[in-house]
Amino acid sequence: MSHWDAIVIGAGVIGTSVAYNLAAMGAKRVLVLERDQIGAGTTSQSSGILRTHYSVIENVVLAQQSWAVFKDFAGHLQDEDASAGLVRCGYLIAAPQGPKLEPLAQSLAAQQAQGIEVHRLSAQEASERLPICRFDDAALIGFEPEAGFADAYLVASSYARAARRLGVKFMEGECVTRLVLTQQTVTGVETTRGVFHAPVVISTQNIWAQELAQWTGIQVPLTPERHKVMALQGPEAYTSAMPVYKDLGSAGMLYCRSYGGQQMLVSEGTAGEALSGPDNTQGDVSMDDVMHVGEQVAERFPSFAEAGLASSWTGVYDVTPDWNPVLGAVPDVPGLVVGFGFSGHGFKLSPVVGRVLAQQALGLPTDVPLTPYALERFRTGQLLHGRYGSGAVA
Known part of the structure; x- marks a missing residue:
């Protein structure tokens, strides 16, 4: 069981959403590795507020599509017992x-x-x-x-249950110690339990995304x-x-x-x-x-x-310099897809972020363009600045 179609690092509300969407899109062997327990990290600390109001239009689009999921969450997961609260x-x-x-x-x-x-x-x-x-x-x-508002932990646990139903494997208490790279291309991850192989790894590590810099040498602008x-x-x-x-x-x-x-x-x-x-x-x-x-x-x-x-x-919060997330593939490290730097907005955007990261990982067209959220924007200066100031409504 060491070979997988995709590996997700992190089982918060973003990681569980990614895992469910991967399986729903046809990935047969998906592994999720969580250092603690499902939803026990920053997801459990969320205030749970849901809105589409942003001064960055790209975020408005993500939030609008996510709201459509939240208001019919049981239908989205095809699970009458699922609830977002x-x-x-x-x-x-x-x-x-x-x-x-x-x-x-x-x-x-x-x-x-x-x-x-x-x-x-x-x-x-x-x-x-x-x-x-x-x-x-x-x-x-x-x-x-x-x-309105909802329960982020309940959403994460509902996503995890639905993902398990589709065959996703969750391993809790399993800390990733490094990415396995072959000529700077991702081929898997290493944990204290051993090496797990996959052609694509999706990092939803939140504040722990800084580890990517140690593992790959790429810049991770995150505080x-x-x-x-x-x-x-x-x-x-x-x-x-x-x-x-x-x-x-x-x-x-x-x-x-x-x-x-x-x-x-x-x-x-x-x-x-x-x-x-x-x-x-x-x-x-x-x-x-x-x-x-x-x-x-x-x-x-x-x-x-x-x-x-x-x-x-x-x-x-996992905060980037422009208070907006980094989403998508990392060109310098083929096989690595990331979702970090949500700066307090992760729960609001989690249904659609999970979908587009899964699409990116599977080589499919994404429902929402990810170019504005690319890591490269911090090199080129094309930042997503909100109009209200740092820390406010991005």
């Missing part, structure tokens, strides 16, 4: 007068041109949807009714960043019927959503704490951090000035 509550995004206003207007127009249902709301209309929030300073408010997330217990409920909210007017460009009962999940949409290497263990969330975010929340959600901290945790 989808809550279709909508997505509100607002900007005051200032530098974020025109980028927001342009992004909303681009979504509409793509055929996505997006509405411009008055402050009163926004308040009817999110009554615990104040919109008196908003110069522009966009509302995407076909949006692991730790981000802090909090659940605040307020006096008023942030119900699951209320939309996800993105506040371009706050210092941290907050994003927040219902977290059950009276609780709000909230985090900042700015750059986080850069780490020296891959590490997804839980970091500290200090009371200074809580106060910093809590003050911004209270400005926008007045009743949450009295909120308490219910829980907090950290998640780690």
Whole structure:
């Protein structure tokens, strides 16, 4: 059992999606190697927000096609028991007068041109949807009714189950130690258990993608960043019927959503704490951090000035210099296909990213052009810069 049609490194939400799509497209012998457990890495730390709003049009296309999968996830996997845990509550995004206003207007127009249902709301209309929030300073408010949030771990485990049904082999607790190269062409991988041979390897290693530089000598422009997330217990409920909210007017460009009962999940949409290497263990969330975010929340959600901290945790992003992913084949290393650098967007894009990476690995035309996401863009300077700034809505 050492020879395979394709090997996937990593069994997070991207890797499991790739594995399922490979098998669904006809690959008979697919092996997935996961250093920990399925979905136990950065996937388990995801805030789970789903939207198509991006200021990079290529991301809008990926997110739009992915949403079509999420809203019929059981049908997509042909498994009536499969669930994404989808809550279709909508997505509100607002900007005051200032530098974020025109980028927001342009992004909303681009979504509409793509055929996505997006509405411009008055402050009163926004308040009817999110009554615990104040919109008196908003110069522009966009509302995407076909949006919400879901459960990334549940999605990864559902993909894995569907992939297994199609014959995919998963090996957990199996750490890849190097790529096996013959004249700089991939012929397999080596693990502590031995060598597994395949003509193509798909790396979905997230923050561990830096290992590719050690194994191949290619440049991997990637920085692991730790981000802090909090659940605040307020006096008023942030119900699951209320939309996800993105506040371009706050210092941290907050994003927040219902977290059950009276609780709000909230985090900042700015750059986080850069780490020296891959590490997804839980970091500290200090009371200074809580106060910093809590003050911004209270400005926008007045009743949450009295909120308490219910829980907090950290998640780690695999961040590229332009905050957008690297997708596709690596010309300098034939047989290697990569998907890394999602910068916090991986879960939103995972269904279609899994499909196009599988297509690339099998030598098929990709449903979405991958040239804009090529690793070479960091050499040529053709970066995918978002209009809101680093760490925000790319």
